[in-house]
Amino acid sequence: MRNALLVAMVVAVSTAACGEREADSSSAPPAPTTQRSSASTRFAAATAPTTAATMPATTRFVDPLTTPTGAITYMFAQMKNQDVHGVRAMMADPMPPEKLRGEIRAIANRLNGGAKWEIVDTRIDGVAAIVLFRTTLPDGTDEVAPLVFVNRYDRWKVLLGPLNLRKFTDGEKDSMNKVLEWGVKRLSEIRGGAPATAPSTAPLRVPGTAQATP
Numbered sequence: 001m002r003n004a005l006l007v008a009m010v011v012a013v014s015t016a017a018c019g020e021r022e023a024d025s026s027s028a029p030p031a032p033t034t035q036r037s038s039a040s041t042r043f044a045a046a047t048a049p050t051t052a053a054t055m056p057a058t059t060r061f062v063d064p065l066t067t068p069t070g071a072i073t074y075m076f077a078q079m080k081n082q083d084v085h086g087v088r089a090m091m092a093d094p095m096p097p098e099k100l101r102g103e104i105r106a107i108a109n110r111l112n113g114g115a116k117w118e119i120v121d122t123r124i125d126g127v128a129a130i131v132l133f134r135t136t137l138p139d140g141t142d143e144v145a146p147l148v149f150v151n152r153y154d155r156w157k158v159l160l161g162p163l164n165l166r167k168f169t170d171g172e173k174d175s176m177n178k179v180l181e182w183g184v185k186r187l188s189e190i191r192g193g194a195p196a197t198a199p200s201t202a203p204l205r206v207p208g209t210a211q212a213t214p
Contacts, residue, residue, distance in 0.1 A: 065155040068122055068129035075158055079104050080111045092150045092157035093167050114138040123182050126175030127151040130183045144190050146183045148176055
């Protein structure tokens, strides 16, 4: 297995209350008990719970793991912030936190040191997806590499580190094989027909990621 190069909302809820000075009982009769005052109506509207249906579109939470490209973007952000638990929670087969911590620290150092990444291509086949991305170092050198994801309960989980294949269904493994086969060919095209082998030095390394060797 070759190592690939590496490289979510605050909902504002506001309430308001409005009130009116009571009318002088000597100058105006009390409002009928069956009629709700305008002040009470405005208060109820202002303090009503905010629901997804009434929440402005710009404040609704969007799960980044609903698409492979969203998942890889989220993963890179978590790694840059050295959020071990955040990365581990989005792994299809989580590795021990102590092992993951060191790997993420190294990646964060490079990302915070100026390394950049971008999505080059992606493909979904069944319950698996592969995302090809390019890592560019501050000195201008770059490399394209793959990451594989598996869809579980409509959320895309990344494959990182050593995998226990017994934790994957036959359907998942079949889909992974199909996207990897496509990934090998696409990598060769991107690299101008050069063999899809790992470079001698990987600037941003995620251990045990998808193999992409023809």
